[in-house]
Amino acid sequence: MDFPNCTVVDHPLVKHKLTVMRRTDTSTASFRALLEEISLMLGYEALRDLKLREEEIETPMARTTGWALDGKKLVLVPILRAGQGILDGLLQLVPSARVGHIGLYRDPESLGAVEYYYRVPANLEDRDVIVCDPMLATGNSAVAALQRVKRSRPGSLRFVCLLACPEGLTNLREHHPDVRVFTAAIDEKLDSHGYILPGLGDAGDRLFGTKSVD
Numbered sequence: 304m305d306f307p308n309c310t311v312v313d314h315p316l317v318k319h320k321l322t323v324m325r326r327t328d329t330s331t332a333s334f335r336a337l338l339e340e341i342s343l344m345l346g347y348e349a350l351r352d353l354k355l356r357e358e359e360i361e362t363p364m365a366r367t368t369g370w371a372l373d374g375k376k377l378v379l380v381p382i383l384r385a386g387q388g389i390l391d392g393l394l395q396l397v398p399s400a401r402v403g404h405i406g407l408y409r410d411p412e413s414l415g416a417v418e419y420y421y422r423v424p425a426n427l428e429d430r431d432v433i434v435c436d437p438m439l440a441t442g443n444s445a446v447a448a449l450q451r452v453k454r455s456r457p458g459s460l461r462f463v464c465l466l467a468c469p470e471g472l473t474n475l476r477e478h479h480p481d482v483r484v485f486t487a488a489i490d491e492k493l494d495s496h497g498y499i500l501p502g503l504g505d506a507g508d509r510l511f512g513t514k515s516v517d
């Protein structure tokens with residue numbers, strides 16, 4: 304299946320690190336560190352068109368013209384909980400970015416997204432916004448998060464995830480054809496509970512060392 308609105312960042316380092324993340328025997332500490340490392344590479348691609356302005360500088364040798372990131376602050380919006388893992392990597396790339404949060408959980412029966420928190424910086428109108436979450440499974444969480452952020456009229460909107468699948472990408476393309484997706488891989492399909500196959504299991508649980516049972 305072809306998803307022209309999706310960029311797969313399939314660098315050898317990303318492929319290697321993602322494979323380690325998938326393994327059942329990978330520890331929470333390693334999972335967390337690897338997600339941060341891969342997020343740097345996802346962010347590198349997702350931010351390729353960041354606007355620059357020219358800047359006059361002096362090196363120890365000469366006066367020259369360099370570049371600085373242009374004015375308006377980038378806004379990063381992780382989908383809680385697991386989006387925090389990608390946020391950490393993106394913030395290493397752009398430490399001055401503003402951060403919003405959207406809290407969503409996936410109802411295990413309906414697989415619909417349930418919102419429990421929303422707070423983003425004011426005046427998104429002329430800002431570039433990146434919504435992030437490791438998993439694009441049914442796509443219901445991403446679709447809901449992007450819908451919510453769009454009500455704040457962002458200047459531009461992108462979605463960064465670690466793993467996508469055809470079902471999630473189709474859902475996203477139907478609801479948000481204007482939003483480009485950046486991912487490390489497009490997996491095969493969903494299982495009957497809406498989990499990505501082969502996937503890596505529950506990203507939030509693996510990132511924070513929790514289990515899905517109460």
Ligand SMILES: O=P(O)(O)OC[C@H]1O[C@H](OP(=O)(O)OP(=O)(O)O)[C@H](O)[C@@H]1O
Nearest residue numbers: 383384385408409440441442443444507
């Ligand atoms: O594409 P979808 O089918 O909506 O599934 C993806 C969502 O599921 C996971 O979150 P979860 O609901 O487990 O919340 P958590 O991060 O708090 O664990 C994941 O982090 C996404 O937000």
Ligand SMILES: O=c1cc[nH]c(=O)[nH]1
Nearest residue numbers: 440498499504505506
């Ligand atoms: O495979 C999946 C699907 C949804 N959420 C996850 O954390 N993993």
Ligand SMILES: [Mg+2]
Nearest residue numbers: 505506507508
């Ligand atoms: Mg979870």
